[in-house]
Amino acid sequence: MKVWRLIAIAAVVLSCTRHDTVPVGPDGKPMIRIGMVLDKGGKDDKSFNAAAYRGGKQARSELGVWYKDVESPDDAAYEPSLRKFAERGYNLVIAIGFAQIDAVKKVAPQYPKTHFAIVDGLVDGPNVASLMFKEHEGSFLMGELAAMLSKSGKIGFVGGMDIALIRRFQMGY
Numbered sequence: 091m092k093v094w095r096l097i098a099i100a101a102v103v104l105s106c107t108r109h110d111t112v113p114v115g116p117d118g119k120p121m122i123r124i125g126m127v128l129d130k131g132g133k134d135d136k137s138f139n140a141a142a143y144r145g146g147k148q149a150r151s152e153l154g155v156w157y158k159d160v161e162s163p164d165d166a167a168y169e170p171s172l173r174k175f176a177e178r179g180y181n182l183v184i185a186i187g188f189a190q191i192d193a194v195k196k197v198a199p200q201y202p203k204t205h206f207a208i209v210d211g212l213v214d215g216p217n218v219a220s221l222m223f224k225e226h227e228g229s230f231l232m233g234e235l236a237a238m239l240s241k242s243g244k245i246g247f248v249g250g251m252d253i254a255l256i257r258r259f260q261m262g263y
Contacts (some may be wrong), residue, residue: 126157172197229262
């Protein structure tokens with residue numbers, strides 16, 4: 091998935107809002123401030139956290155946004171991390187992973203002028219974007235490729251966790 095594209099779109103959308111709390115860049119224009127709370131896997135998980143982290147760094151270098159991320163050591167760190175970004179006037183606070191649903195549900199209503207986004211989780215709110223993907227479609231293609239390459243006519247799937255997201259991957263595969 092191209093998380094950096096989502097960040098770029100958000101930066102463009104936000105470029106017209108809340109300049110009163112945004113630092114000024116070297117060109118004299120207000121900077122968009124994006125804070126990202128990574129899931130427990132951290133930025134080196136070789137998966138969606140790593141992709142989101144690379145996207146944040148790319149948004150900083152290519153779009154000139156003010157970007158900062160926090161790696162969460164456990165579930166209890168999500169809410170304070172989201173809150174800290176909102177309190178500090180970040181325009182967009184991104185929660186990476188469905189495990190942050192409850193934290194976003196709690197924090198977002200308390201900061202109505204801050205935009206929040208959550209990856210792989212549904213949170214209903216006027217200032218929350220739920221970034222969902224059709225993971226079963228990509229998994230279908232991988233399953234098809236595995237079947238075509240199989241010499242035995244058998245393929246397998248290892249999902250890691252028994253959760254809805256992984257079951258959607260399995261269904262597609």
